[in-house]
Amino acid sequence: MATPKLTIVSSIQELPDSGCDALVVLSHDLATIPAPFAETVHTAQQVDAQVVNKTSVLRCSAAPAQRLVVVPTGPLDRDYDDVRRFFDAARNAALIVRDTGAIAPVLWLPEIPKNTTYEKAVEAAWFGFCQGLYEPLEAREHFGENVEPISAVTLIAETSQSASWLQAVEEGRRVARDLCGTEPERMSPMKFAEYCQQAFASTSVKVQIIDDKPQLEHEYPLLAAVGRASFGTSQRPCVIRLEYTPEGNVDETLMIVGKGITYDTGGADVKTGGHMAGMSRDKGGAAGVAGFVKAVAGVKPQGLKVIAELAAVRNNIDALAFVADEIITGRSGKRVRIGNTDAEGRLVMADCLAHLTELAANEVNPSLYTVATLTGHAALAKGPYSAFVPNGPAMKTGLVNDLLAASETWADPAELSPSRREDYDFVRGRTKADDLLSSNNGPSATTKRGHQFPMAFLNEVALLHEHGNNSDKPLPYIHIDIAGSGVEGGDWQHGKPTATPVLAFAGKFLAR
Ligand SMILES: [Zn+2]
Structure with missing residues (x-):
């Protein structure tokens, strides 16, 4: 009903x-x-x-x-x-x-x-x-x-919230649950895109699907590497761009990237030992972002512009699938050495984040976010709470604390995970052959700072480090790991999707 x-x-x-x-x-x-x-x-x-x-x-x-x-x-x-x-x-x-x-x-x-x-x-x-x-x-x-x-x-x-507001936000949560929870054939990357087209059909949100192989290889090369084993199949990758522009003036712009791994086999570093079941839910970040944009479409806030890019990719295996040791140059020009193909989420988001960072130069009061079921480490460290890993400007402006407060008030709680110098040392290139290492090759859950260091990678690969507190144009950025909070009870195979972080975002940016 x-x-x-x-x-x-x-x-x-x-x-x-x-x-x-x-x-x-x-x-x-x-x-x-x-x-x-x-x-x-x-x-x-x-x-x-x-x-x-x-x-x-x-x-x-x-x-x-x-x-x-x-x-x-x-x-x-x-x-x-x-x-x-x-x-x-x-x-x-x-x-x-x-x-x-x-x-x-x-x-x-x-x-x-x-x-x-x-x-x-x-x-x-x-x-x-x-x-x-x-x-x-x-x-x-x-x-x-x-x-x-x-x-x-x-x-x-x-x-203080109207019935129509509460209903619009719930419509958003429903979109998020549908996109996160659905099995990998029904919700392949292109079907994820089709669902978005339908969900936004009678709204003012613009939907653009980028699925052309040469364009993806040119504009989203790290994403295209993860999708290499899926091109030419029914599971081919795409980027889904969503844009809401308010009537009248823009006071603030949210620029959000969502990880939409519609199925994560681990790639060539294949998941073994029964760890693959549940990996159709590895699209929970993109699902949560689409859900928030759906809530925005229903609430129609004034002054708030939202631009989202969802990376919808199946992490597949075939004879020529990308492998560890490859060096792939990302959209920003950073040369990334692949550490492990199962650390694919940060790769599919990297070029989207780099693109939004470029666009941020021309937007009013921008802030950037990545939302992802990124690491087992976040689930271990935080249990059912989302982990917010902010950059310097997100700390200094108070943005991350405001978002944490909203998450608490609106029953979608998260915890702060500061970003540290060790995280940057961890992802630094080891020789002049490359600039960045995507990941170590052990499980994140047994890696020190396993959910914090990926934020350092994203910050560097998207050139956001050029927009720290010491720069002319600081850009607040918060990486949000929902690996522990994305499904009820942390049960990736059977738990009902929670639609996080729709409520935290709606509470912060859409509520009166
Ligand atoms: Zn993975």
């Missing part, structure tokens, strides 16, 4: 007399649930003590269609509690609500702690609920859209 139609009312008295068919109450303390629902909860507790710690469906004549669904969030006041208590409670309750047969539930958070941690609790509950309801693209194409039967949601809340 796609994203449920959202309506917001400011109090329970404003609920319409008909049309809704369940009241879902999220609360950390059932004693605060007001009359007339309190009596039903109290009666239920007399026969089932578990009502305080698990979702319960209760019959209540005062609730729409007599369905009262009580969802305890657990405690909210410990040092380590955050707004995800509401997100997770709503997500976990979503399928219970769906399976009651309700198609138009009401979400209500009668008691929200009054502090900044829970400032966006209502919004988090909405996004969590939609996360729970989402079914994969393959399931919708097989069973039809009715596999997601809930068609409408009413929120009882005072929120």
Whole structure:
């Protein structure tokens, strides 16, 4: 049924007399649930003590269609509690609500702690609920859209964001989940591009697909090297360029690159020992970027311009596939020695980032980002959190701290990973034969600073080091590694895509 139609009312008295068919109450303390629902909860507790710690469906004549669904969030006041208590409670309750047969539930958070941690609790509950309801693209194409039967949601809340804003951002998250989660034949590079064309068809976002082999070899030579074993096949690579230009003046320009490895075999350094399953999700960065641009298309912010390049490539193997030791000159002129073909993500993003760095010279107040499921090291170091690796200007201007704060408030949390001199030493060319080394040849998870040093590579290969705090034109740049946060539970084979970093970006750049 796609994203449920959202309506917001400011109090329970404003609920319409008909049309809704369940009241879902999220609360950390059932004693605060007001009359007339309190009596039903109290009666239920007399026969089932578990009502305080698990979702319960209760019959209540005062609730729409007599369905009262009580969802305890657990405690909210410990040092380590955050707004995800509401997100997770709503997500976990979503399928219970769906399976009651309700198609138009009401979400209500009668008691929200009054502090900044829970400032966006209502919004988090909405996004969590939609996360729970989402079914994969393959399931919708097989069973039809009715596999997601809930068609409408009413929120009882005072929120600074409008229903249309919340719905537009959720549409973006949906695009991100579809693109990340879908299997590698249904979502080959060109099908990824087609999906984007359809997703942006009736919007003001311009979509350009670059799939011509000589053009890719000329303008995106490192990407073309990764795609070498896929040219001339149904899995041929492409670059997808998305551009949103606001009406009126531009005050700020976001320039974002997404890693869209539609399948990662590892290339000639083939993944062995069962490590290949799940690698259709190696396009989660590009998926998250496309999702954010979809949210932008729906919200239509003033003053904000967005340019994105998505590198959609299958990391394939054939007789002439690129191999370690090759030296390939990137778009910027930097000669890159390949250290390991399984470190392909930074290579497909390198020329896109170099291109956006060139364009940044003529844009208003630009900032640059790379978003990628880049390293096992990030997943190990950060668990389910995204890693933000900023350059000097992103630190000095406060950009990275603002984005971190938004990620926390909007239930899409990330952690800071500073970039250090050792990272630059690590990627430096060892002889005059080359300028940069793409990677060492061990697994990132057992490499010191395994998720930080790739940012140094990207910074150098795109010539962003010429735009540090010591330059005439500093350019803020943040590398975002979502290898730990891209799918639920870190389960790359079966976990539902999280759509990160759509919420963090929407919270920072699109929210009021
Ligand atoms: Zn790889």
